[in-house]
Amino acid sequence: MRGGISRSSAAIISLAIALSLILVYFAAKGGLGGHPSASIVGIGQFIVNNTYNVFNRTYWAGSPEAVTSIIWDYRGFDTIFETTVLFAAVMAALLLVPGGIRGRVQGAGKDEGLTLIVKTASKIISCIVVVLALNLALRGYISPGGGFAGGSSYAIAPLLLIAGLSVFYLVRLGYRLSRAIGLRTLGLVGLVVVSSLPLLYMGYIIQNQAKPGSMFPGYPVFLGPLYLGGSLIYMNVFEFLVVSMEFIIIFIAMFLLDRGCGGSA
Template structure:
């Protein structure tokens, strides 16, 4: 048996080396910036030439919500459908088995409360400043979703429910976030005769959303997309965490 394992490892190593030598694993990246990347870097926040700009110094957010905004809508839709399938499979779950985390001490629980406060602040900063510095709605929502997860671990699902975190409420808030994204995307098309997901003016459609409202720099629609995405992602993950906890409790309760 040992010789067989050694043979498999040797053959795998030979195939891997051959693939690397022949370039089957892809081309070797160069130090040069590709033309598409150079376009984004030069255009996204070029205050001297606003022909293709997105009014966001954070290039990733500009790509996600301006240049390739439709891709982001599809990705959000995929996450929505995945959660929908998860909830459909868990429709008959009972809240009877909800107690978890009872073994943690008061010191640990107090520490969790402090950590939760910092996580909430960081998540909001990621969403609010995502169009200026690295971050965004998805990152902020993912960080915010850690809060209910910590509450589940440190206290209980019942405690989380008493705080107002419920699957149906998470679903409702998630739906509101999705409606907000849809509204922001459609409004330029309806009221400005612009394109779906239109942000800043482009040569073929010189109509855009103001990137400064009073004294607040918004990056056009990007700030509002990030805030809506924060709600969507955080509530979707929250619903998943609650459902998984109920599944775990039901499995243990059945033994």
């Protein structure tokens, strides 16, 4: 139907608006469950009071970013298991690639891609995305961000290059499956080392700062004029490596399979 919205799409839009209004009504009436109890609010107050408490460093995390402190210090186990889940998912996906995961891409393939405008724009935007992702990962212990957010935004850059140019351009740029797997393993080893180093000093696992009841003195927060933020910066960097490389592995494997050269990848 020309010159206006068709009847079915108008029906869908009005249905969506009605549904969201009904949901808002029930949420305002308390029909979707009550508010969290006061005992849970106390945990939030504890974390806000202690995250960067320079005067009383008994339970501090050494970072003004409360979210990163919760993710890598107060609730570190949760993030470790999240990384494990992602690791297992990527390994299971790689098992689907026929012919194994070793070796390298043989034929460079024809560079089809889209038009010249799209190619140029995706190159420019992917450079900007890389800078932004590094900023998110490396400053994750000062401002909002962190390893997971930085890694998943870094993975957008090769995805853009795949969409705009082709997966063979990415391979020629140096993104190899074997190289990505190696860097991923390096990140995992780094996570293991940083989280289990306090065990040598009779401390807890994933310990960041000195705590009562453990001999571990804590990772350095200040190194001369530099502000390091304890173990959070190492954790963020290694998590960035792990997450970005896992996404890149998935993208390369998926698009190489799509081109029918899974055996040689």
